[in-house]
Amino acid sequence: MTGWDFSPARFWAMVVKEFVQMRRDRLTFAMMVGIPLLQLILFGYAINSDPRHLPTAVILADNGRQGRTLLNAMQNTTYFDFVRQFKTESEGHEALARGDVQFVINIPENFTRDLLRGDRPSILVEADATDPGTTSNAIGSLNVLLNTALQNDLKGPLAFLAGTPGPIDLRVHALYNPEAITQYNIVPGLIGVVLTMTMVMITALAITRERESGTMENLLSMPVRPLEVLIGKIIPYILVGYIQIGLILFAAHFLFRVPMAGSLPLLLIITFVFIIANLAMGVTFSTVAENQRQAIQMGFFFFLPNILLSGFAFSFRGMPDWAQAIGELLPLTHFLRIVRGILLKGNGLAEVAPEIWPIALFTVVALAIGVKRYRQTLD
């Protein structure tokens, strides 16, 4: 017998055995089919590196025809969707901070007059550049647009204005991340991603490990309640979560020089809700899974949409509505807005509060399923 022996009969026996095992393990089979499918769908349809229809607010201080032409032209690029109109700049800033809009376009007083006089009036475009990927193409389109949009209006006596260097002075303020440094966006986001991955995984193994090692039988013969088991298994990992946050924040500050505009204590407090949400999810997986392997697979299954649809890897606003709708369900999506808001925008509790309750709701639902699924007997 050498290592090169090959027996077709033994080979076939292996094949048959593997097939039988695969057929018995339906979840693994579903995952093997599900993961490639999911990736195809997500990469094929959901990921858009050229996001359009970005919510935009306008501060229109001049009602002249040219200003409106300009706005129409911007809407026609399909990059901008005008969703709000504000009277003051501070209203615009608040909307940006909350993340309600991506851009605020400022058409100043006397725009038409100055344009007609040839004074090259300014248009101020303020952009939420937390994620540079979302805004860069839209801003790029503006430069082209401003030179062509007014061509129809600037005819006859106004034709002299249509010449170079352009009738309008475009000023773009990339707020929060003026140099468009990708790390500023990615590193705070990593806090959420790492927590999601590890918290869900660790706890997903919790109950299944008990069941596999036989200790579940003992646990069930003792007078302990499902919620005690579930929450009891969650608590130690909260500490682990905070250690991870500490490490990432440390790296963010000292390695990537990510600005920390907002309140660190506020961030740490809100993170608690997020950690609990992921642990609840993990524990719930572990009550559903038959063994540890399945639990890990379910963890990955949860992790994939979290990475792709939360706005971590790709621009949230670049995704179609249905993908955004799924993203809104995930705790990571909301946590990313919170962590980027606090660190980069300097948001306070008032601005991030609307993102907290979806995470809390998710936690309650996940834990409820976990408690319901937890079996009190060995049946």
Add this chain to the structure above:
Amino acid sequence: MNDELAIDVRGMTKRFGNRTVVNHIDLQVHTGEICGFLGPNGSGKTTFIRMLCGLLRAEAGSGTVLGYDVITESDAIKLRAGYMTQKFSFYEDLSIFENLDFVARMYSIEDRREAVAESVERLGLGERKDQLAGELSGGWKQRLALAACMIHRPKLLLLDEPTAGVDPQARRDFWEQIHQLAGQGLTFLIATHYMDEAERCHRLAFILNGNLLAQGTVAEILEQTHLTTWSVSGSKLLELAEQLRGQPGTQQAVAFGNTLHVSGDDSDALERIIAPFRTEHYEWRRIDAGLEDVFIHLMERSKERESS
């Protein structure tokens, strides 16, 4: 021993799919009794015990365990009964002390520290209390498991093959302990398939394929089966066994060391069968049937009934 029943259940039934694992079993065990629960592997012993302590839902059946309804009050039963699983099911990555402490906390024992210390002391685990449970040998694991399931001072202990894989000395010590505890009023239901252990029990229940075949004291069970056993010694016992086995009326011809035990439930028929072989080559002696003879007899009879 007194007249109170620690276990009094009737018609306990459990099916997995359409396979009946436990089939209408009645069992009565008095307080302070050691009841041996016998049966081959897969006969339903574990399933029955799990039903008693609420780990499995019974399909049918009623009765009480420690005075609590076996179907509806399993939480109360869990608080007062200890269950030692067949496979070691404490945490291998915890030390002896940590395991005991965990269990003590689970039962919210008031004087937890003393209870744990006492339990460590009583079971002679003192020097090893910081050793990881996973590193212990079979005998020590079994001691730990017994200590752990007694830490909440249960009135009833359900032990599922507690001495499997344990050496003879440790087994003997274990049974000494069981008898001491029973003397203090604890009730035991012990699943086993060791006959020597069965003989140490006050009462026995014999289960096969989910059916209860016999119940009673050792003497009662021997009495019930009316088994006659002859012991033969001599040469060519193997050939003799072959010849005897073919005869109706001989239920068993089993080798025991240098002798052969021949048993049947009709003593006259058996005597007629062995008559031709009572020659100078063999030495025949009538003996009392042992428990093992009885149980093998019960199993054979049950098989015959099934096939007929």
